[in-house]
Amino acid sequence: MKKAALIIISLVLLFSLFSGCAVNSGISGFSEKGESFFAGFGKCEIKIPDYEPLYIAGYRNGYEITGVLDPLYSRAVALSVGGKTIVAVAVDCVGLVSGTVNDIKREMKKNPLLSEVEITVSATHTHAGIDTMGLWGKVAEDGKSPAFMEAVKASAVAAAVAAASDMREGSLYFSKASVKELLYDSRMPKAYDENVYQIRFEPSDGVAGFRIINLGAHAEALRSENTLASPDYPAHTGKYIFEKTGDEYIYFAGALGGLIYTKMQKDANGVELAPTENVKKTGERIGAALLSVTEERKLSPTLSFATVSVTLPIENNTFVALRALGVLENEFVYNGAGKLGVSAKSRLSLLRIGEVTAALVPGELFPELAYGLPEFTEFYPVNGRVKNPKTFKEILNTDEFLVFGLTDDEIGYIVPPNDFLLHESSPYLEEARDGYGRNHYEETNSLSPHTAGLIAKALEELAASPFMSKRG
Amino acid sequence: MKSINGRSLVFSAVFFLIISVLPVAMIKLIGFLFTDEVASVLLQLTDSFTVPPFAVSLLLAAIFYLFNAKKEARKWQKAVFYPVFCLISFAVSLLLTTVNGVPVFVVLKAAVEVFI
Numbered sequence: 001m002k003k004a005a006l007i008i009i010s011l012v013l014l015f016s017l018f019s020g021c022a023v024n025s026g027i028s029g030f031s032e033k034g035e036s037f038f039a040g041f042g043k044c045e046i047k048i049p050d051y052e053p054l055y056i057a058g059y060r061n062g063y064e065i066t067g068v069l070d071p072l073y074s075r076a077v078a079l080s081v082g083g084k085t086i087v088a089v090a091v092d093c094v095g096l097v098s099g100t101v102n103d104i105k106r107e108m109k110k111n112p113l114l115s116e117v118e119i120t121v122s123a124t125h126t127h128a129g130i131d132t133m134g135l136w137g138k139v140a141e142d143g144k145s146p147a148f149m150e151a152v153k154a155s156a157v158a159a160a161v162a163a164a165s166d167m168r169e170g171s172l173y174f175s176k177a178s179v180k181e182l183l184y185d186s187r188m189p190k191a192y193d194e195n196v197y198q199i200r201f202e203p204s205d206g207v208a209g210f211r212i213i214n215l216g217a218h219a220e221a222l223r224s225e226n227t228l229a230s231p232d233y234p235a236h237t238g239k240y241i242f243e244k245t246g247d248e249y250i251y252f253a254g255a256l257g258g259l260i261y262t263k264m265q266k267d268a269n270g271v272e273l274a275p276t277e278n279v280k281k282t283g284e285r286i287g288a289a290l291l292s293v294t295e296e297r298k299l300s301p302t303l304s305f306a307t308v309s310v311t312l313p314i315e316n317n318t319f320v321a322l323r324a325l326g327v328l329e330n331e332f333v334y335n336g337a338g339k340l341g342v343s344a345k346s347r348l349s350l351l352r353i354g355e356v357t358a359a360l361v362p363g364e365l366f367p368e369l370a371y372g373l374p375e376f377t378e379f380y381p382v383n384g385r386v387k388n389p390k391t392f393k394e395i396l397n398t399d400e401f402l403v404f405g406l407t408d409d410e411i412g413y414i415v416p417p418n419d420f421l422l423h424e425s426s427p428y429l430e431e432a433r434d435g436y437g438r439n440h441y442e443e444t445n446s447l448s449p450h451t452a453g454l455i456a457k458a459l460e461e462l463a464a465s466p467f468m469s470k471r472g
Numbered sequence: 473m474k475s476i477n478g479r480s481l482v483f484s485a486v487f488f489l490i491i492s493v494l495p496v497a498m499i500k501l502i503g504f505l506f507t508d509e510v511a512s513v514l515l516q517l518t519d520s521f522t523v524p525p526f527a528v529s530l531l532l533a534a535i536f537y538l539f540n541a542k543k544e545a546r547k548w549q550k551a552v553f554y555p556v557f558c559l560i561s562f563a564v565s566l567l568l569t570t571v572n573g574v575p576v577f578v579v580l581k582a583a584v585e586v587f588i
Contacts (some may be wrong), residue, residue, distance in 0.1 A: 317582035324579045326572040334575055339585070342578050429586065 029118070029306035029349075029467035032082035036169050036301050039201045040078040041210040041248050042162025044155040045071050046092065048130065048229065049147040055136040057094035058127030059224045062138045065130060069228035069276065070235045072129060074155040075250040076163035077201075077212060078117070079172075079353060081303035085117040086351065087160045088212075088404075090250050091152060092231035093132040095123045095410030098346055098362075099329030100132065100149070104156045111157070113164040118305050120349060120360055121156060122407040125253040127220035128230040128279075133410060134327035142327045170203035173296040174356050176400075177289040182282065183217055185367075187258040188438055189379035192216055192367040197402055198290050199299070199353060200247070208246030213237060214358075214402045215286065216254030216367060218261040221279040228276075233262060236283020237290070244291055252358075252404040257366040257413045258442050299354025306467040307349035310362075310458045312411060313338025315448035316428040319412075330409065338448055347408040348455060350462040358402035359392055359459060362409035366416055366442075369452050370403050381418040382434045388416045389456030395463055411451065413442040420449040480540035487558070488533035495566035495576075528568055532561040 048054065054065045072092040079086050089104075096104070101121045108114045123132070130148055137143025180194035193216045201209040219232035231251075238249035264272045265281040273281060314320060315338045322328045331345040349360035359370070370392040373379065393399060421440040423430040432440040462468060539553065567577040 317586050320574060320578060320582040324571045324574040332573050334578065340578055340581050342574065426586065 027306055027308045027462060027465045027467070029304070029465065030084045031302075031304040031467045032084040033300075033302045034082035036204075037172050037201070037299075037303075038080040038167045038169055039172070039203075039210075040163040040166030040168065041076070041201075041250070042078075042159045042164070042166060043073050043075045043248065044158035044162065045073055046148075046155045047151045048072070049145060049151065052145040052147055053137075054145050054148060054229075055131040055143040056127075056227060056229075057129050057131040057133065057136045057143070058220065059136070061136055061143075063136065063227065065229050066227040067229070069128070069222070069226075069230040069279075072126075072229060072231055074152070074159040075248075076156075076159040077210060077250050078160075078163040078167060079303060080167060081301050084303060084305075085164070086120070086303065086305050087114060087117050087163055088120045088122065088250070088252075088351075089156050089160050090122045090124055090252055091132075091156055092126050092235075093123050093129040093152065094125060094127065095133050095406050096121060096152075097133055097329050098331040098344070098409040100153070101408050102331065104153050107153060107157045108160050111161055111164075113161055117164065118307070119160065120351075120404075120407050122252055122360075122404055123410060124231060124234055124251050125219055125256065125364070125406050126230065126232040126234070127218060127224075128222045128226050128228065128232050130229055134329070135322070137327075140322075140325060140327075142325075168203040168205060168207075170201055170205075170209060172299040172354060173200045173202065174198070174299055174354070175200070175290075175293040175296040177293050179215070179286055179289050182262050182285060183260055184263050185258070185260050187442070188436075189368060189373055189377050191371065191373050191377065192260045193254060193371060193403075196286055196289055198293070199356065200296065208248070210248040210250065211241060211290070213249055213251045213286075213290065214254050214404065215251075216256045216260055216403065216405075218256050218259065219253065221262050221282040222275045223264075223278070226275055230279065233279050233283035233286065236280050237287040238283075240284045240287030241290065244287075252402075253406055255361075255365040255367040255370040255403040256405060257364040258368075258415065260367065297355070299356060302352070302354055304352040304467050305349065306462045306465045307347060307360075308458055308462055310346050310348050310454060311335060311337065311343040312346055312451050312454055313340075313343050313448050315339045315450075316412075316444075316446065318428050318444070319344075319447065330411065338450065344409070344411055344447060346411055348458045348462065349408070350459070350468055351404075352468065356400075356402065357396055357398065358404050359396070360404045360407040361414070361455065362407060363405065363411040363414050363451075364442075365403060365405055365414045365455075366452075369414060369416055369456070370401075380436065381416070382421045382436075382440075383418045386418045386420075388418050389453045390460070392456075392459060395456065395459050397463075411447050412445040414451050414455060415442055415446050415449070417449045417452055420446075477537075477540070480537050483540050484533045484537035487536045487561070488529055491532060491558075491561045491565040492529035495562065495569040498566070529561075529565050532564070536561070 131143035176195040197214040199212040234251035
């Protein structure tokens with residue numbers, strides 16, 4: 001009897017031990033070379049319910065929307081080379097956490113058109129969108145509307161299906177334009193990518209195509225007092241381009257952490273425009289910059305994709321509390337890592353379209369982690385002895401690459417470890433102020449100081465994977 | 473090999489049910505007082521059958537059975553051992569119980585970081 005009991009106990013112990021372990025799945029992906037690109041575009045408006053309280057996401061708690069300025073959409077592009085396809089979706093919202101993204105992907109995989117393709121789901125990070133993370137309802141209450149969340153999921157699936165159904169042969173062209181004068185970095189060091197990028201698809205059948213637009217700036221041209229739902233400036237960039245060329249657009253937010261946003265636009269007399277005019281002018285100026293491009297690079301018909309699951313320790317008490325309250329729906333694992341022993345199970349991917357590489361990052365990346373500091377920047381980080389991880393530029397070994405932020409998850413800000421500072425008595429609850437008088441707000445919305453290093457390490461693994469090292 | 477002690481097995485099964493379900497029921501009851509959503513509370517009761525709390529409860533129930541089946545145990549041993557063991561088991565089970573996927577002890581750890 002004792003022996004039997006011992007065997008049972010041992011089995012139970014083994015089971016309980018292993019059930020708590022986080023296992024990183026390996027890198028998966030593909031690398032293909034073909035004769036030409038096939039691409040498709042799809043979009044679907046997100047139906048906004050009118051019978052539930054809906055909160056504006058991004059600024060403060062319990063701030064309800066009062067109307068719709070511009071419709072919110074899910075947009076998708078499908079890119080295919082040599083029979084391998086990736087569908088990239090961008091939803092007009094503040095962020096989609098991994099739990100929501102995985103729900104969307106599961107639904108997509110049920111469709112025969114999407115069952116065998118790679119899928120990524122990004123958020124445009126509009127601060128005039130409706131709460132999709134639960135953080136902006138009444139304090140400690142879930143701000144998500146179940147009806148709106150269903151509408152978001154349904155529209156993302158519909159857009160992806162539409163893109164996959166619209167595949168046409170054609171060419172892709174890459175270009176960039178400087179929008180330096182439009183951008184502002186609110187946190188030292190002043191480091192950001194001053195360019196807006198586009199990958200333009202020109203179908204061989206002569207009809208209008210689409211443009212993949214990428215800019216590292218918060219979509220908050222409507223500013224914090226706004227109560228009208230809108231995708232913010234990307235909608236006006238897209239509208240401007242559509243009116244001039246007939247091309248559709250999809251927008252991916254770049255490295256916008258710490259905290260890059262667009263400046264207020266002024267009228268002829270130097271007076272700042274009203275937010276509803278500011279958003280329009282900002283979007284149009286970005287659109288005009290993109291249409292002013294004279295040099296485009298035709299991309300070779302190759303497509304590579306590599307993706308890996310990453311577990312990122314959570315030391316932010318507020319994140320844990322909000323997860324326990326059922327507000328946040330990020331995928332969690334108990335793996336003993338970090339101070340609290342829990343980690344967010346997230347995802348990092350690399351996409352190479354022809355000669356252009358894009359890092360698909362699950363949060364709001366500080367630009368200095370991607371590009372490093374500009375030459376002659378005078379900056380004294382708070383943890384001078386701490387070394388930041390390799391920059392994306394160093395890892396990818398190129399000066400020119402894209403960052404698609406808030407993709408497949410929203411884990412908050414990804415802060416450089418050498419300038420990571422927490423409030424002494426209320427870490428992650430109150431923002432710290434350093435010896436130079438600088439505020440450290442972004443840390444309160446981050447997982448831990450370890451995130452940047454782990455992301456960089458995973459990116460190195462992806463860059464070295466056979467999918468990326470092998471040129472199609 | 474000795475035969476199975478039926479009485480102890482029943483006790484162990486009851487013990488297992490109590491330590492695996494009661495902590496969750498308690499937590500959900502607290503949640504219920506705040507959220508007023510009966511359906512959601514009932515649904516979330518199924519959280520109790522997640523591993524590792526489930527596995528640990530089973531392990532504790534097995535230990536409980538082994539001690540209970542030992543007939544030669546003295547009265548004072550039973551009087552001291554069982555209450556202490558039950559209390560510890562309940563505490564362990566409570567700490568391992570998950571609230572929306574987060575173990576209670578992690579929530580407590582996070583709270584301690586903030587308030588102490």
